[in-house]
Amino acid sequence: MKKKDVGIVKTEYFTFKNFTLENGKILPEVTIAYETYGKLNDKKTNAVLITHAFTGNAHCAGYHEGDEKPGWWNMLVGPGKAFNTDKYFIICSNVLGGCAGSTGPSSINPATGIEYGTDFPAITISDMVRAQKKLVEFFGIEKLLCVAGGSMGGMQVLQWVMDYPEYIYSAIPIAITLKSTPQQIAFNEVGRQSIMGDVAWKKGHYYGGPEPDKGLAVARMLGHITYMSDYSMQKKFPVKNPELNENFDFNADFEVEEYLRYRGSSFVKRFDANSYLYLSKAMDYFDVQKDNFLPEEKNLNIKFLVISFKSDWLYPPYQSENIVKQLKAKGQEVTYCNIYSTYGHDAFLLEVKDETNLIRNFIDNLYKEVFEGGK
């Protein structure tokens, strides 16, 4: 099968009014940025929703006009790929609270005419999912063939299972947990403290002036470490010790320092510090375990493909195993694979071959079974 890209794509926008959040607050207007690839069939049975990670966006495949780099999951989304755009209609949207086209703290607050900043209400993974559902309904889709995503995208997948089980045929949660652990919350909190400790942050009302770039860069540098593994860092930076400095001169002596500084400084150009605060808080509060994950009375009939990665220490495999155990205990049909990888948490973006084999077959078989009467 020939593997090519989806080509030139562009981000679209979907807007709706008076969106009530989990905490009771109402956003008067919400815009959700999204992209689609492939064609929705006449019966609207071939729609797959892809959910993105913490700092991701709606642009998961193809190229924007003039761009050299494709979308963040381009290796998995396209003709003949894991998410096969020859057969399926793929939707990917930027989350509520984000800063890549969807309504978030850097959007204009209609009540004041200036950016929300920290007047933006707290949002949850459930709020993100409810906004996504409005987008899916806008397409006239009555049931999604699949919802799939890694990391914070996996949280959204599990939240879809909890909140709208009758609305999905299948779910692919990747490299994720049923509930944020203290360690995960702690890493997020260090990032937040770094942002909020930056004098430029000004309690979140920094728009139009200098932005808390230093604090945000440090948060991102830390994030990067947690996305890689001890081993993958050693492979990427075979530590050749630099010459000893005469004085401590504040430069990056080691390659890994230079790399992290670069990742930090390029991140601040594309990401809003307040979105970092809001989305990380949403992740901290994520907990589908508290509601007794998959109550039996819901009588689910969802097929699951659960994927984790051996070297992922941010969302370690035991957390995916917990998802599998809970699903199995409720009699659900689950395929689980703990993929051998040395990439750490980032593996969900990098282990293309294994993910392709698993995901393509899973979705193809499901589609045949549900709509074509057999595997």
Place this chain on the structure above:
Amino acid sequence: MKKKDVGIVKTEYFTFKNFTLENGKILPEVTIAYETYGKLNDKKTNAVLITHAFTGNAHCAGYHEGDEKPGWWNMLVGPGKAFNTDKYFIICSNVLGGCAGSTGPSSINPATGIEYGTDFPAITISDMVRAQKKLVEFFGIEKLLCVAGGSMGGMQVLQWVMDYPEYIYSAIPIAITLKSTPQQIAFNEVGRQSIMGDVAWKKGHYYGGPEPDKGLAVARMLGHITYMSDYSMQKKFPVKNPELNENFDFNADFEVEEYLRYRGSSFVKRFDANSYLYLSKAMDYFDVQKDNFLPEEKNLNIKFLVISFKSDWLYPPYQSENIVKQLKAKGQEVTYCNIYSTYGHDAFLLEVKDETNLIRNFIDNLYKEVFEGGK
């Protein structure tokens, strides 16, 4: 055997002139803060040097007048304890570059009459050890019975082995590596960027004015996460999700956030941000592997006790196993124990019972063998 404390102790100071550093620079005057416990015997054969971790100090046992909390290794240092002060003379000194009495960036630069700040020269683990050796010689000790320490203390132990092998009978490196890895360097670099990104840092010349407390607190918060384990954090903070906030109000919602903030804010009261920079750089440069650890021509006769902890992911057991392999390959006598612990890297401060059994027997047997003609 009755286990009591060494009682009330106080820090002493040892000063010497014109200390040449590894990079060729000369410190005109160096003071080393130290404490001792137990009695040096007439032949001066019973001296044990304890080396401290990153943010430690010379006060490893007993109580300072009026203090409620004892020294940082009090559980292991005292009458009948792992480091038995009934039998041995224990020396512990604050490292060069530190901020607990020894010369460091917060000391007065004799050339200017004000604090060195970042005019302080870069220092290495080897420099720390060479300063310690001067202190040991000041006591008239010709050979140390043992050098022991965990984390950065373990680096000093291995550096003693490299630099002064004829000067020690035994070495106990705990929870450490032969060479800093990119991940370890990366965590240090995030801490440094956080400090240097604080407007109060002023390129290191902040003394007498506001100090970079916010940046230093963030660095410490991150440090704390790396010293614990995923499991120990779950045990310490059984995450009961708080009520969802209406707005994002910057408070600590989760117990773990509150804990980290507390640890950060109490740390800045006792530690100097520039010392954080200098000591973390010294750790980054640590590499006894590059010099072909234990060159055979040195014809060593040192006994080793190497200790690691199963849940330590900052200095994982495989790094201690590397130390053991290298020692074995050079025909050295090594006892190795990978202690079962869920505490993470902090285990070297907490796994008192196992460490006591290992260390006390190791030192007692050694002393008998060397000085009393048998085990």
